[in-house]
Amino acid sequence: MSHRADFPLLVRQPTLRYLDSAATAQKPAIVLDAVREFYETSYANPHRGAYALSGRATECYHDARSRVARFFGLRDAACLIFTRGTTESLNLVATAWGTHNIQRGDEIVVTRLEHHANFVPWQQLALARGAAFRIVELTPDGQVDLDHLRRVVTSRTKVVAVAHVSNALGTITPLAEIASVARAVGALVVVDGAQSAPHMAVDVDTLDIDFYAFSGHKMGAPTGIGGLIGRRAILETMSPYQMGGDMIELVGDDRTSWNVLPHKFEAGTPNVGGAVGLAAAAGYLTSIGMAEVRRHEQALTAVATERLASIPGVHVYGPDAAHRSGVVSFTVDGIHAHDLATILDQDGVCIRAGHHCAQPLLRRLGVGATARASFFVYNDRTDVDALVAGVRSAQALFHGAAA
Amino acid sequence: MGELRELYQSIILDHNRAPRNYGALPDANGHADGRNPLCGDEVTVWVKMDGERIADVRFVGGGCAISKASASLMTIAVKGKTATEVGTLADHFQAVVTGQVAAPAHTDPTLGRLATLSGVSQFPIRVKCATLAWHALRAAINSAPGTSAPGTSAPGTSAPLGAPPGQ
Ligand SMILES: Cc1ncc(COP(=O)(O)O)c(C=O)c1O
Numbered sequence A: 001m002s003h004r005a006d007f008p009l010l011v012r013q014p015t016l017r018y019l020d021s022a023a024t025a026q027k028p029a030i031v032l033d034a035v036r037e038f039y040e041t042s043y044a045n046p047h048r049g050a051y052a053l054s055g056r057a058t059e060c061y062h063d064a065r066s067r068v069a070r071f072f073g074l075r076d077a078a079c080l081i082f083t084r085g086t087t088e089s090l091n092l093v094a095t096a097w098g099t100h101n102i103q104r105g106d107e108i109v110v111t112r113l114e115h116h117a118n119f120v121p122w123q124q125l126a127l128a129r130g131a132a133f134r135i136v137e138l139t140p141d142g143q144v145d146l147d148h149l150r151r152v153v154t155s156r157t158k159v160v161a162v163a164h165v166s167n168a169l170g171t172i173t174p175l176a177e178i179a180s181v182a183r184a185v186g187a188l189v190v191v192d193g194a195q196s197a198p199h200m201a202v203d204v205d206t207l208d209i210d211f212y213a214f215s216g217h218k219m220g221a222p223t224g225i226g227g228l229i230g231r232r233a234i235l236e237t238m239s240p241y242q243m244g245g246d247m248i249e250l251v252g253d254d255r256t257s258w259n260v261l262p263h264k265f266e267a268g269t270p271n272v273g274g275a276v277g278l279a280a281a282a283g284y285l286t287s288i289g290m291a292e293v294r295r296h297e298q299a300l301t302a303v304a305t306e307r308l309a310s311i312p313g314v315h316v317y318g319p320d321a322a323h324r325s326g327v328v329s330f331t332v333d334g335i336h337a338h339d340l341a342t343i344l345d346q347d348g349v350c351i352r353a354g355h356h357c358a359q360p361l362l363r364r365l366g367v368g369a370t371a372r373a374s375f376f377v378y379n380d381r382t383d384v385d386a387l388v389a390g391v392r393s394a395q396a397l398f399h400g401a402a403a
Numbered sequence B: 001m002g003e004l005r006e007l008y009q010s011i012i013l014d015h016n017r018a019p020r021n022y023g024a025l026p027d028a029n030g031h032a033d034g035r036n037p038l039c040g041d042e043v044t045v046w047v048k049m050d051g052e053r054i055a056d057v058r059f060v061g062g063g064c065a066i067s068k069a070s071a072s073l074m075t076i077a078v079k080g081k082t083a084t085e086v087g088t089l090a091d092h093f094q095a096v097v098t099g100q101v102a103a104p105a106h107t108d109p110t111l112g113r114l115a116t117l118s119g120v121s122q123f124p125i126r127v128k129c130a131t132l133a134w135h136a137l138r139a140a141i142n143s144a145p146g147t148s149a150p151g152t153s154a155p156g157t158s159a160p161l162g163a164p165p166g167q
Helices: A008-012 A029-041 A052-071 A086-101 A120-129 A146-152 A175-184 A232-237 A272-288 A290-309 A337-345 A359-365 A381-399 B002-007 B010-017 B065-078 B083-097 B112-122 B124-143
Strands: A080-083 A107-111 A132-136 A157-163 A188-192 A211-215 A226-230 A248-251 A256-258 A314-317 A327-332 A352-354 A370-374 B030-036 B041-050 B053-062
Touching: A029 A272, A052 A080, A052 A272, A080 A086, A080 A272, A086 A120, A086 A157, A086 A188, A086 A211, A086 A226, A107 A120, A107 A146, A120 A132, A132 A146, A146 A175, A157 A175, A175 A188, A226 A232, A272 A290, A290 A314, A290 A327, A290 A381, A327 A337, A327 A381, A337 A352, A337 A370, A337 A381, A337 B002, A337 B065, A337 B124, B002 B112, B010 B065, B010 B112, B030 B124, B041 B065, B041 B124, B053 B065, B053 B083, B053 B124, B065 B083, B065 B112, B065 B124, B083 B112, B083 B124, B112 B124
Parallel strands: A107 A132, A107 A157, A157 A188, A188 A211
Antiparallel strands: A080 A226, A211 A226, A248 A256, A314 A327, A327 A370, A352 A370, B030 B041, B041 B053
16 A cells, blocks of 8 residues: 555645655655654754753654664664764765774775765775775676675675665665675675665664664655664774764863764764654654565565566666565666656656666666666555556657557 | 657657767867766767867767767767857857747757757756767867867866866
8 A cells, every 4th residue: 555645745746756765755744743843842952951952852862863773673772873874874984994994905895786875985995095895796687696795705805885775776685695704704794774774674683784874865754864873892993983062072182082872973963853853754664564665665666677677678677576675777778768767757757867876887787877766655556657658658759659 | 748749859869869970080189078977978079170160070979869969960060160150159059958048949040950959948957968068079179289169168078188278
């Protein structure tokens, strides 16, 4: 069942077919209400004011952290650091952990699937530290080639950075297998969870990983909030990422000591309103049930891939629906993805066209751009119908084929 | 479908399928790349300048129909023109596709067939596709020894290293 009625933007624009949730998700009313309620009843600078209102804001912030931690199955909520999102979280790890732990001759391993946010920081860290940067290739259907991973990971490997779900192909990666290969050589496992957090149950305490990064805006929360979940033992040895207010314990003229987790990594006035919205988004997804979210999206994905692939001239990339999140990446012979997106947009169908911030992957696929439709809880079969009809009418426009 | 048909006229679809002046120009004395990092459109434009005049021009590029057809139509339009004339034409073209100059562009004598791209003005997010090759052309002319096309190259276009600075 679709939950379109919960999303004011989609209610106000009933003909809109929003198929770009992998880029960002629309916001349920419950999130917008929670943010508004917070600003109208409890807003002040947390941690700082010696008055009740500031205390309330502080409480809201802490409460948001506990609720988001619970959503991810994290018992030790202090190991959840609020950030601006996945990009900042991954840069935090690559900078605060990487610069102190990567030496000349070490190896950093990523996969061919990675979003630039989980690729460029590691590539640049490797360049700066004189480390080797290795890319694990994919099987023909766009899954991580585990045999290649086993060959690439060596005793010199210090970190394996991998997406839980690919934003470009939808591939769900086998985290348990990847983590066990990394563990065997003592390498850190850093997971880009931008595309798994909104779409499947994630229980970080049962995953044998060291870091998990995610973005709230893809889960229905406002922009500008997300998080990094890290292993306490590692976070405690790490130096701060940014310096300023809130992250200190004692500032002397010559030296400074750091605040405890998570504050050590949260310099400056935090995004409390964002955190409140993120907690509400997590609550909203929990109320539907992550298993149900996954089931709903998987069903739509199966229908969409099958119907698109059956159109002559259409090529769908990536694995079968069982190994794929709600992302369908495809090309149409003779029609550039960009033109396709413009044509679909005329019918109110919003898809993404381009390289999806995954240029190393698209280069390997041998395409400059793909069209990408992605699903969330508010989509239903009529969206797939509109997508398929739009592709056919684009073909009619470009090739004069019968629509 | 009306605005779409206006955007994707048969001339544009034809130039997309069979772009003219496509391929490298071996005896070029200027060239530049244009890149639109947002959508991945890429174009390289070569010019052979004979003094102030474009003796020959060719391009290579993968991208959407608008960028490809625009580059193709551009090469036809500018061959034989002086750098100054190209600068004026590029400004006029830019004004039309951004909607600053209201169409009846179809009967615009200075644009000729370039006017078929005026439909882009209804699709603001596609303007960059139509102007990419023009920015690269200006940079290519500027990179040729002793010539420059008035106007500015957009960010994302780059002349080869060692080229004399444009104005
Ligand atoms: C897989 C993946 N990683 C990282 C990111 C970056 O997320 P953000 O832009 O929210 O920091 C995205 C989203 O664009 C993504 O899909």
